[in-house]
Amino acid sequence: MKNKSLMIGLATGAVLLATVAQAGENAAVQPNQKKTGVANAALPIMTETLEVKLGTPEFAQLRAKRLEWFNQAKYGLFIHWGICSIPAGEWNGKPVEGDPISIQKDGHIPGAEYRKLAEKFNPTKFDADAWAQCAEDAGMKYVVYIAKHMDGFAMFRSQVSPYNVYDATPWKRDPLKELQIACQKRGLILCVYYSQTIDWEDPDALENPWVSGGSDDEIVPRQHIFKKDLDKYLERKAIPQLKELLTNYGPIGMLWFDNPFGMTKERSIRLAEVVRQLQPDTLLNTRLTIVGSATYLCDVQSLGDNAGPVSIHPGAWETCATLNWCWAYRAKPTAWPWAKTADGGPLSRGAWSGYQYSDTEWKTPKTVCLTLVDIVSKGGNYLLDVGPTDKGEFPQEAQDILRKVGAWxxxxxEAIYGAGRTPFGAEFGKPMDTYVEAGRKVQISSGTDWRCTTKPGKLYIHIFKRPANGRQLVPMSTTITKAVMLGDPMAKPLNLQQTEAGWEVTLPETPDPLATVLALDVANPVVPIKSDK
Structure with missing residues (x-):
């Protein structure tokens, strides 16, 4: 999905975002629709006004209000789809190293050749209702759709550039409009992704270095930033397209920016004020800007791809992740012949030594469930990706996995939506290394036995590994007044026993295959008992 060298500095807003209010214990709130004028109408420059409001109690209250739906939702669907789905990881019959979403760059494909893909794009099996229904069945509450990725091709009908799905393809449909309607029917909050500085089709944006004749030693050589007229690109294409997205598709829950090379404080403010003028309730993620001093403009911290914190994390934040190894659809499983484990065998998840992409190595429903609960227990949201085929369908494997988690x-x-952070932390264990997409090494929590999420007066203990003695220890001295298995229609009380180490809850005989969840009524505040182990 991303240029791997561009992830540097994207977490600079962690401290500044720590003060974001933890809202959303109530029901989900749809963002207010703010449809003002036409897409290409000029907006006044309001930098001074915006800066005056920043940091005031009024600004903090507005941000908390914007975040209500996000803090309630917790789980969303990311959709990476475009004309890149036609080659699906191959060019001229050969697999291209890297993610299919960036095949133009990774395959060194000249712009004139890549643009011809649009002439072949005809996803006859696309059904926005099927997409939205899958998200609803999965238990997801919002959808982030790729409106324009780094290849510059708009996956919506745009009057700004003819390089879009309606005008440049034989299909002649606007999938974003259809998805908007489908999401609205189901109460899903629609969000859009927009690559604000990298656009390999536009001469003034940061480009594919191979196409533009630059060095391929770096994904986006820094010297290209200074050779480009990025302000011209922003005013001529990016901002007008953002206005289209904000005026033509109803309420937008979040504008999901990415790869912010070249986004100075002034440019970041310029884009933020466009959003605040047209839809003041729309959230902004921290990949709007690479300038740490400008992250106060943003509402949601985007952590690294396929990477989350190893302990409780402050503020409003989100982890985006792949369901297999790829963001966009790869038609054929591919293992690079030189990519081997230390013992000479083929690579598998968690044993990277280089690129190895396979669209058939899926996360299991239990892994997805554990990751979701882990993220929520640390205070975040989980944005899980699916790459539709060139025909417009979600892979069946992805649908099956998502629906199994949705059934859970x-x-x-109740233990996920609107739930808060754990009062404990020992359950995370020590940090450990693992490998994710593009062979990046990240740290994760080693403990996988159980997690805890919270609501006022409630603890939810998610048990992924049943204790051998059949009793779950809750390490706290706080009194538990009632313990039941969540989902038990009879709400049968479970046996409780207080020990020096905390409370032991006798578990039901048959565990849930994904996670057994205990609902505990407790007094506040919770007082953890620290173990000497």
Whole structure:
């Protein structure tokens, strides 16, 4: 999905965003629709006004209000789809190293050749209702759709550039408009992704260095920033297209920016004020800007791809992740012949030594469930990706996995939606290294036995590994007044026993295959008992 060298500095807003209010214990709130004028109408420059409001109690209250739906939702669907789905990871019959979403760059494909893909784009099996229904069945509450990725091709009908899905393809449909309607029917919050500085089709944006004749030693050589007229690009294409997205598609829950090379404080403010003028309730993520001093403009911290914190994390934040190894669709599983493990065998998840992309190595429903609960227990949201085929369908494997987790959420959603952070932390264990997409090494929590999420007067203990003695220890001295298995229609009280180490809860005989969830009524505040182990 991303240029791997561009991830440097994207977490600079962690401290500044720590003061974001933890809202959203109530029901989900749809963002207010703010449809003002036409897409290409000029907006006044309001930098001074915007800066005056920053840091005031009024600004903090508005941000908290904007975040209500996000803090309630917790789980969303990312959709990476475009004309890149036609080659699906191959060019001229050969696999291209890297993610299919960036095949133009990774395959050194000249712009004139790549643009011809639009002439072949005809996703006859696209059904926005099927996409939205899958998201609803999965228990997801919002959808982030790729409106324009780094290749510059707009996956919506745009009057700004003819390089878009309606005008440049034989399909002649606007999938974003259809998805907007489908999401609205189901109460899903629609969000859009927009690559604000990298656009390999536009001469003034940061480009594919191979196409533009630059060095391929770096994904986007820094010297290209100074050779480009990025302000011209922003005013001529990016901002007008953002206005289209904000005026033609109803309420937008979040504008999901990415790869902010060249986004100075002034440019970041310029884009932020466009959003605040047209849809003041729309959230902004921290990949709007690479300038740490400008992250106060943003509402949601975007952590690294396929990477989350190893402990409780402050503020409003989100982890985006792939369901397999790829962001966009790869038609054929591919293992690079030189990519081997230390013992000479083929690579598998968690054993990277270089690129190895396979669209058939899927995360299991239990892994997805554990990751979701882990992220929520640390205070964040989980944005999980699916790459549709060139025909417009979600891979069946992805649908099956998502719906299995969705079935679990129908029973246990109370412990996820609007839930807060754990009062403990020892359950995370020590940090450990693992490998994710593009062979990047990240740290994750080693403990996988259980997690805890919270609501006022409630603890939810998610058990992924049943203790051998059948009793779950809750390490706190706080009194538990009632313990039941979440989803038990009879709400049968479970046996409790207080020990020096905390409370032991006798578990039901049959565990849930994904996670058994205990609902505990407790007094506040929770007082953890620290173990000497």
């Amino acid at each position: 959420l129908k029973v246990n959603g």
